[in-house]
Amino acid sequence: MKKIYRSACPLDCYASCGLLIYTENGRVTGIKGDPEHPLTRGKVCGKARKHLERLYSPERILYPMVKEGRDWRRIQWNEALDFWARKLEEIKRQYGTGAVLYHDASGSNGVLRGLGSRFFNVYGGVSVPEGSLCWASGKAAQAVDFGGHQAHEWDDLENSRNIFLWGRDPGRTNIHLLQYLKRAAAKGARVISVNPVRVQTGVPGTRHVYPRPGTDGALALGMTHEIIAEGLIDKAFVEKYTKGYAEFAALVKEFPPEKVAGICDIPAEEIKLLARTYAGGGPSAIMFGYGMQRYTNSGRTVRCIDALAAITGNIGVPGGGANYVHQHWKDFFTDLSGAEFARAGRTFPWPALARRVMEADDPPVRSIVVTRSNPVTQLPDTNKVLQAFRAVDFVVAIDFFINDTAAEADLFLPCTTFLEDEDVVVSSWNNYVSYMPRVIEPLGESKSDMDIFTALASRMGFLDFGFHSSQEWLERALSRAAGDGIDLERLKEGPARNPAAPRVAWGDRKFSTPSGKYELYSEKAVEKGLEPLPTYVPPQMLSRKTENFPLYLLTPHSGRTIHSQFWNLIPDETLGSLPAVEMHPQTAAGTGVNAGDRVWVESPQGRLQGIVCTVDDMRPGVVRIYQGRWASQNGGVNFLTPDAVSDLGSGSCYYDCLCRVYRCSH
Numbered sequence: 001m002k003k004i005y006r007s008a009c010p011l012d013c014y015a016s017c018g019l020l021i022y023t024e025n026g027r028v029t030g031i032k033g034d035p036e037h038p039l040t041r042g043k044v045c046g047k048a049r050k051h052l053e054r055l056y057s058p059e060r061i062l063y064p065m066v067k068e069g070r071d072w073r074r075i076q077w078n079e080a081l082d083f084w085a086r087k088l089e090e091i092k093r094q095y096g097t098g099a100v101l102y103h104d105a106s107g108s109n110g111v112l113r114g115l116g117s118r119f120f121n122v123y124g125g126v127s128v129p130e131g132s133l134c135w136a137s138g139k140a141a142q143a144v145d146f147g148g149h150q151a152h153e154w155d156d157l158e159n160s161r162n163i164f165l166w167g168r169d170p171g172r173t174n175i176h177l178l179q180y181l182k183r184a185a186a187k188g189a190r191v192i193s194v195n196p197v198r199v200q201t202g203v204p205g206t207r208h209v210y211p212r213p214g215t216d217g218a219l220a221l222g223m224t225h226e227i228i229a230e231g232l233i234d235k236a237f238v239e240k241y242t243k244g245y246a247e248f249a250a251l252v253k254e255f256p257p258e259k260v261a262g263i264c265d266i267p268a269e270e271i272k273l274l275a276r277t278y279a280g281g282g283p284s285a286i287m288f289g290y291g292m293q294r295y296t297n298s299g300r301t302v303r304c305i306d307a308l309a310a311i312t313g314n315i316g317v318p319g320g321g322a323n324y325v326h327q328h329w330k331d332f333f334t335d336l337s338g339a340e341f342a343r344a345g346r347t348f349p350w351p352a353l354a355r356r357v358m359e360a361d362d363p364p365v366r367s368i369v370v371t372r373s374n375p376v377t378q379l380p381d382t383n384k385v386l387q388a389f390r391a392v393d394f395v396v397a398i399d400f401f402i403n404d405t406a407a408e409a410d411l412f413l414p415c416t417t418f419l420e421d422e423d424v425v426v427s428s429w430n431n432y433v434s435y436m437p438r439v440i441e442p443l444g445e446s447k448s449d450m451d452i453f454t455a456l457a458s459r460m461g462f463l464d465f466g467f468h469s470s471q472e473w474l475e476r477a478l479s480r481a482a483g484d485g486i487d488l489e490r491l492k493e494g495p496a497r498n499p500a501a502p503r504v505a506w507g508d509r510k511f512s513t514p515s516g517k518y519e520l521y522s523e524k525a526v527e528k529g530l531e532p533l534p535t536y537v538p539p540q541m542l543s544r545k546t547e548n549f550p551l552y553l554l555t556p557h558s559g560r561t562i563h564s565q566f567w568n569l570i571p572d573e574t575l576g577s578l579p580a581v582e583m584h585p586q587t588a589a590g591t592g593v594n595a596g597d598r599v600w601v602e603s604p605q606g607r608l609q610g611i612v613c614t615v616d617d618m619r620p621g622v623v624r625i626y627q628g629r630w631a632s633q634n635g636g637v638n639f640l641t642p643d644a645v646s647d648l649g650s651g652s653c654y655y656d657c658l659c660r661v662y663r664c665s666h
């Protein structure tokens with residue numbers, strides 16, 4: 001029998017695309033874009049098809065396994081759960097519950113997939129990472145400046161005269177944005193990309209500006225200098241809605257475009273032109289990516305860029321905005337995490353997790369539980385991560401494949417994909433929420449994350465966990481939204497927009513800061529160890545740049561994959577034996593290597609082999625290798641990246657990384 005189900009992509013991506021799932025006799029036969037999804041309108045990327053390939057991949061592990069010596073042994077679920085429950089009880093008795101580290105990230109955005117947190121809170125509270133590998137620095141910066149997070153609806157871009165893509169690569173990470181940019185351009189908007197590499201915007205005539213990596217804060221201050229000099233500030237907005245303009249204007253005097261030109265390696269004239277473009281004929285929208293905030297100075301950087309919007313009044317107006325994240329969900333879902341049950345627990349800054357795990361002694365970390373994440377591949381400084389995992393007695397991985405992290409585990413538990421259980425998914429980057437039905441029965445012995453933790457809670461007698469069906473849990477999660485008419489029944493009909501999300505961010509100009517104003521001058525920033533005003537300090541790597549490590553290493557997100565997911569499904573001939581090491585021909589010439597050469601890329605942290613590939617579309621001096629390829633596939637770019645923690649929000653600093661490139665001797 002043939003059936004079609006409406007669902008959504010659960011990946012942690014900008015769109016959370018609407019999907020139609022085709023089944024025949026209990027088997028998924030096709031996945032396509034849902035033309036009725038209001039935002040993604042039937043367009044999906046190649047990963048939609050990959051979901052189907054992954055579902056039935058012969059490499060997928062469909063039963064629990066335990067490590068014996070270096071080999072895996074298949075076991076029954078009962079045995080696996082008894083074993084795990086025993087370990088957890090032992091650890092609790094000997095060291096306290098804080099000796100368990102629970103590592104849950106963004107493998108899937110399904111709400112019920114977060115129930116592991118509830119389990120560990122009922123257990124007593126455990127160690128968890130704090131901050132994020134992803135967007136934490138910029139998010140914390142906006143929390144200081146605006147007091148919270150709001151972003152414009154995507155189609156509001158049609159009201160913009162200028163759209164600045166700042167450290168963002170929509171052609172790879174957010175293909176739907178290209179349509180919105182095109183439509184805005186058709187109405188006369190200019191598109192400007194600020195990025196050390198050229199990115200696809202879909203708009204002919206896009207202006208590309210190539211700053212030195214990690215120096216965007218200075219660029220924004222240089223632009224501000226010009227905006228003030230030209231009298232282009234929005235006086236009325238500044239006076240009424242901002243705090244600290246006079247102090248900020250005094251600081252900005254130290255950043256004339258001529259000086260900034262040297263910092264960012266962009267001509268002063270270009271900085272001035274950018275400033276006049278941004279402030280001269282608005283409204284102007286800033287569409288942040290996350291590339292410019294993967295540095296040690298990133299909290300400051302995002303504060304400097306936010307300030308551009310504040311002094312020019314590009315806040316609270318259609319077509320304006322400093323769009324960082326759509327986080328209007330706070331009051332939408334009822335929290336299921338059970339935080340009220342935790343008595344113990346501690347946090348470690350996420351980027352430095354491995355180091356902190358090894359240092360921890362009160363209590364030591366005795367067990368790591370990994371779900372929805374692949375820390376061995378995705379955390380920085382892989383050598384340290386491996387050391388940390390190997391120093392811990394008992395590692396559990398819940399996943400589909402034996403990836404780099406699962407290979408380090410003692411217990412592997414197979415979980416279901418979004419096609420085999422029901423869930424609800426939200427995106428952090430748009431305002432839609434979607435239902436994902438169970439379209440087929442779980443394959444093999446795989447179980448949903450929810451079923452795994454429910455079974456474990458039942459074994460351990462954790463009544464507070466609550467023993468509900470997925471439907472009941474989802475109804476609970478939606479209990480507040482139900483007041484606005486968004487209950488499970490409604491979602492089963494199709495995606496719904498969060499009614500609390502504004503179309504224009506901060507339209508009421510009521511900021512959630514202590515002063516109620518946009519804070520150029522912020523005491524909160526001081527509490528968090530920063531200067532009160534947005535300012536520029538160089539990223540860590542610039543003070544360490546030497547002849548030994550003369551090149552900048554960027555390890556951004558690739559188009560065909562998401563992080564480490566789906567790399568194992570790329571055929572060998574397409575994947576190539578080694579990662580591509582991309583650089584400008586001038587960089588190759590200066591380094592003494594040629595396209596096609598097998599090289600070592602070495603950083604202060606480690607080294608990795610790759611094949612040189614020359615490309616014209618980036619700044620000389622930059623080397624690019626896409627992140628996510630598994631170490632077991634000769635990938636593992638994070639062997640090279642530093643585990644530094646950013647200046648705000650415990651953010652990661654992957655791109656604050658120098659390297660050298662040299663030919664392999666054999």
Ligand SMILES: Nc1nc2c(c(=O)[nH]1)N[C@H]1C(S)=C(S)[C@@H](COP(=O)(O)OP(=O)(O)OC[C@H]3O[C@@H](n4cnc5c(=O)[nH]c(N)nc54)[C@H](O)[C@@H]3O)O[C@H]1N2
Pocket residue numbers: 012013014106134135166167168169170172173174194195196197199211212213214215216288289290291292293554555556557558559560561562563655
């Ligand atoms: N296909 C695909 N889509 C994805 C993802 C994926 O892995 N694959 N990941 C999802 C997730 S979790 C995220 S966080 C987003 C990320 O989405 P993006 O922010 O678009 O992607 P990034 O790769 O983090 O970096 C974007 C750009 O920042 C630039 N950049 C690097 N350093 C600097 C700098 O110093 N200044 C400036 N101005 N630019 C700089 C890089 O050259 C890169 O082009 O994408 C989401 N979408």
Ligand SMILES: Nc1nc2c(c(=O)[nH]1)N[C@H]1C(S)=C(S)[C@@H](COP(=O)(O)OP(=O)(O)OC[C@H]3O[C@@H](n4cnc5c(=O)[nH]c(N)nc54)[C@H](O)[C@@H]3O)O[C@H]1N2
Pocket residue numbers: 012105106107108110113133134135371372373374375378379398399400401403415416417418449555556557562563564565627637638641654
């Ligand atoms: N060098 C470098 N490193 C980076 C970045 C970078 O730009 N450069 N970007 C960083 C960013 S922005 C991010 S967000 C992180 C992402 O880091 P992670 O979240 O660790 O990334 P993924 O590779 O997506 O790992 C998710 C894992 O969850 C599994 N999974 C998928 N669905 C489910 C499910 O329903 N249940 C369970 N239990 N598992 C599931 C997948 O198979 C996969 O193994 O990586 C960071 N790492």
Ligand SMILES: [Mo]
Pocket residue numbers: 133134135
């Ligand atoms: Mo991310």
